[in-house]
Amino acid sequence: xxxxxxxxxxxxxxxxxxxxxxxxxxxxxxxxxxxxxxxxxxxxxxxxxxxxxxxxxxxxxxxxxxxxxxxxxxxxxxxxxxxxxxxxxxxxxxxxxxxxxxxxx
Amino acid sequence: xxxxxxxxxxxxxxxxxxxxxxxxxxxxxxxxxxxxxxxxxxxxxxxxxxxxxxxxxxxxxxxxxxxxxxxxxxxxxxxxxxxxxxxxxxxxxxxxxxxxxxxxxxxxxxxxxxxxxxxxxxxxxxxxxxxxxxxxxxxxxxxxxxxxxxxxxxxxxxxxxxxxxxxxxxxxxxxxxxxxxxxxxxxxxxxxxxxxxxxxxxxxxxxxxxxxxxxxxxxxxxxxxxxxxxxxxxxxxxxxxxxxxxxxxxxxxxxxxxxxxxxxxxxxxxxxxxxxxxxxxxxxxxxxxxxxxxxxxxxxxxxxxxxxxxxxxxxxxxxxxxxxxxxxxxxxxxxxxxxxxxxxxxxxxxxxxxxxxxxxxxxxxxxxxxxxxxxxxxxxxxxxxxxxxxxxxxxxxxxxxxxxxxxxxxxxxxxxxxxxxxxxxxxxxxxxxxxxxxxxxxxxxxxxxxxxxxxxxxxxxxxxxxxxxxxxxxxxxxxx
Amino acid sequence: xxxxxxxxxxxxxxxxxxxxxxxxxxxxxxxxxxxxxxxxx
Numbered sequence: 370x371x372x373x374x375x376x377x378x379x380x381x382x383x384x385x386x387x388x389x390x391x392x393x394x395x396x397x398x399x400x401x402x403x404x405x406x407x408x409x410x411x412x413x414x415x416x417x418x419x420x421x422x423x424x425x426x427x428x429x430x431x432x433x434x435x436x437x438x439x440x441x442x443x444x445x446x447x448x449x450x451x452x453x454x455x456x457x458x459x460x461x462x463x464x465x466x467x468x469x470x471x472x473x474x
Numbered sequence: 475x476x477x478x479x480x481x482x483x484x485x486x487x488x489x490x491x492x493x494x495x496x497x498x499x500x501x502x503x504x505x506x507x508x509x510x511x512x513x514x515x516x517x518x519x520x521x522x523x524x525x526x527x528x529x530x531x532x533x534x535x536x537x538x539x540x541x542x543x544x545x546x547x548x549x550x551x552x553x554x555x556x557x558x559x560x561x562x563x564x565x566x567x568x569x570x571x572x573x574x575x576x577x578x579x580x581x582x583x584x585x586x587x588x589x590x591x592x593x594x595x596x597x598x599x600x601x602x603x604x605x606x607x608x609x610x611x612x613x614x615x616x617x618x619x620x621x622x623x624x625x626x627x628x629x630x631x632x633x634x635x636x637x638x639x640x641x642x643x644x645x646x647x648x649x650x651x652x653x654x655x656x657x658x659x660x661x662x663x664x665x666x667x668x669x670x671x672x673x674x675x676x677x678x679x680x681x682x683x684x685x686x687x688x689x690x691x692x693x694x695x696x697x698x699x700x701x702x703x704x705x706x707x708x709x710x711x712x713x714x715x716x717x718x719x720x721x722x723x724x725x726x727x728x729x730x731x732x733x734x735x736x737x738x739x740x741x742x743x744x745x746x747x748x749x750x751x752x753x754x755x756x757x758x759x760x761x762x763x764x765x766x767x768x769x770x771x772x773x774x775x776x777x778x779x780x781x782x783x784x785x786x787x788x789x790x791x792x793x794x795x796x797x798x799x800x801x802x803x804x805x806x807x808x809x810x811x812x813x814x815x816x817x818x819x820x821x822x823x824x825x826x827x828x829x830x831x832x833x834x835x836x837x838x839x840x841x842x843x844x845x846x847x848x849x850x851x852x853x854x855x856x857x858x859x860x861x862x863x864x865x866x867x868x869x870x871x872x873x874x875x876x877x878x879x880x881x882x883x884x885x886x887x888x889x890x891x892x893x894x895x896x897x898x899x900x901x902x903x904x905x906x907x908x909x910x911x912x913x914x915x916x917x918x919x920x921x922x923x924x925x926x927x928x929x930x931x932x933x934x935x936x937x938x939x940x941x942x943x944x945x946x947x948x949x950x951x952x953x954x
Numbered sequence: 955x956x957x958x959x960x961x962x963x964x965x966x967x968x969x970x971x972x973x974x975x976x977x978x979x980x981x982x983x984x985x986x987x988x989x990x991x992x993x994x995x
Contacts, residue, residue, distance in 0.1 A: 393970030855994030
C-alpha cells in the first residue's frame with residue numbers, strides 16, 4: 370500500500386483517540402490488506418507502517434454500520450450501485466476480522 | 475461523408491526483464507532491502523515464457539480475449555506452447571532488439587553499449603522487417619569496456635542484458651533533475667515503443683506514411699526540462715522516427731484517460747475536415763515495471779510487470795467500409811459530477827446511451843480498462859474489468875432490466891477478461907479496438923463502447939477523477 | 955457512530971474514491987481529516 374507515510378503522519382499529528390479509518394477498496398482481498406495495515410501493521414513489511422500497530426477501528430464504507438449512520442440520500446447518490454456490484458458480504462467479513470482482532474488485544 | 479473511421483490498430487510488447495529494477499517501485503525498495511534485487515532477478519520470466527503467456531498472445535491478436543476464460547489459471551503456469559512472436563496486431567520484441575531500437579531512438583549520444591553488445595544487437599536486429607540500413611549504421615561500433623566503466627563512475631546508469639552489464643545511459647545535463655539518466659531512459663522507452671507501434675500499424679495497413687498529417691501521443695510520460703516539465707512533444711519525435719514526413723503532432727495528457735481524449739480529438743479533427751489521417755500513439759510506462767512486485771513475490775509468482783507495451787491507431791475520414799466513431803454519443807465526466815465510480819460510469823455509459831435512445835443491451839461489447847487481473851489481484855488491487863462490468867450491469871439492474879443474479883452472465887456476454895499489461899493508459903480500453911474493428915467488419919458485432927478513466931488526483935491538483943467514452947459502430951454508409 | 959470522530963478516508967480508484975467516502979462519513983457526523991484515493995494501475 371502506497372501512502373502509508375501520509376497515514377502515519379496524520380496519526381502522529383492527531384493521535385489515535387477518536388480516530389477511525391473508513392475504506393473504499395473494491396474486493397475482500399484488498400480490504401483485508403488495507404485493514405491489516407491500519408490495525409496490526411503493513412503485511413508486506415516494507416512501508417512506514419511495517420511493525421506499527423495503529424490499532425484503529427476500521428470500517429469499509431459499504432458495511433451496514435456505515436450505511437445506517439449515513440444520510441440515505443448521500444449514500445444512494447454516492448455508492449448505491451457499488452453496493453449492487455461489489456461483494457459487500459465478503460468485504461465486510463474481512464474488515465470485521467481485523468476490527469475484532471484489535472478489540473481482543 | 476459520415477463520421478471518421480478506424481482503419482486499424484497495432485499493439486506491441488517489448489520484454490524488458492533487466493529494466494524491472496529501474497521501475498519506480500523496485501528502484502525505491504531495492505535500497506531498503508539488500509536481498510530484494512536478487513529476489514527480483516530470480517523471479518523474472520525468460521522471453522519464451524513472456525511470449526507464450528496467454529494474455530500476451532491475446533494482446534498481440536493471436537487469440538480472442540474470451541478464450542482466456544476457457545484457459546486454466548494461473549495463466550503464467552499454463553503457458554501456450556510455441557506461440558508465434560508476431561500476432562495480427564504487432565509483435566513482442568526480445569530485450570536485445572529493444573535495446574537496439576532504444577539506441578536508434580537516441581539522438582543525443584546518451585546510450586552507450588560495449589563493442590561486443592553492439593555486434594550482438596546488430597546481428598539480432600539485422601533481419602527484422604522494420605529495420606532500415608541506416609538504423610543499423612546508427613548503432614555505431616560501440617565503446618570499450620573501460621569507457622563504459624568510466625561513464626558509470628561519472629554517474630551513468632548501468633544497462634544489463636540477461637544480468638550482464640552491456641552498457642549505460644548518461645545524464646542529459648549536469649544539473650537538470652528532469653534530464654537524469656533514469657528519466658531519459660523512461661522517456662526513450664516511450665519513444666521507442668511508440669515508434670515500434672506506429673511502424674507495426676503501418677506495416678499492416680494499406681495507407682502510406684506520407685498520407686499521415688498528424689500524430690497524437692497519449693502516453694503518460696511528460697518529457698521536458700527544468701523550465702518546462704512535461705512540456706512534450708513526444709508525438710512529433712515519434713513521427714520523425716517513424717518517417718511520417720508530412721506529419722506534425724502534439725501530446726494529449728490525462729493520465730489513463732488520455733487515449734479516450736486523444737481518440738475523440740483525432741476523430742473531431744478529421745470530422746471537421748482539418749486532417750484526413752491521424753495516428754494516435756501511446757508508448758510504454760517504464761516506471762510501472764515491477765510496480766506490484768511485492769504482491770507477486772509474496773505469492774511465489776514470477777514478476778508479472780516485465781514488459782513494456784505500445785499501441786497505435788489510425789483514424790481516417792469515412793471510407794464507407796471501416797467502423798465509425800459516433801461523435802454524437804461521446805460520454806464525458808463533467809466537473810459538476812461526483813467522482814464516485816457510479817457517477818463516472820453513469821456519465822460514460824448510462825447517460826450517452828439513454829440520450830441516444832439506446833439501452834445497455836444495444837452495445838455488443840463494453841471495452842473498459844482491460845488490466846490483466848493476474849497482475850492486479852495478487853497485489854490487492856482487485857479485478858478491474860470484472861468490477862467495471864458488474865457496475866455497468868448494475869445500471870441495468872437499477873433500470874429493472876436485469877436481475878442481480880444475472881450480473882455474472884452479463885459480464886460473460888457484454889464483457890471480457892482483462893488481458894492488457896498494467897501500463898496505465900495502454901490498458902485503457904484501446905486493446906480491444908483491433909478485435910472490435912475486425913468483428914464489426916465481419917458482421918459479428920454492431921457496436922462497441924470504449925471507456926477510460928483517469929486518476930487525476932494523483933497529481934495533487936484536484937481531487938476529482940476523469941472519464942470519457944465513445945462508441946465504435948458499423949459503418950452506416952457501408953456499401954459492402 | 956461517527957459523531958465527534960475524526961476519520962481517515964482511504965479510498966480506491968476502482969472501488970470507492972476518497973471524496974465519496976468523505977461525503978458519506980460527513981453526512982453521518984464524522985470529520986474527515988485525511989482523504990486519499992489509491993491507484994494501482
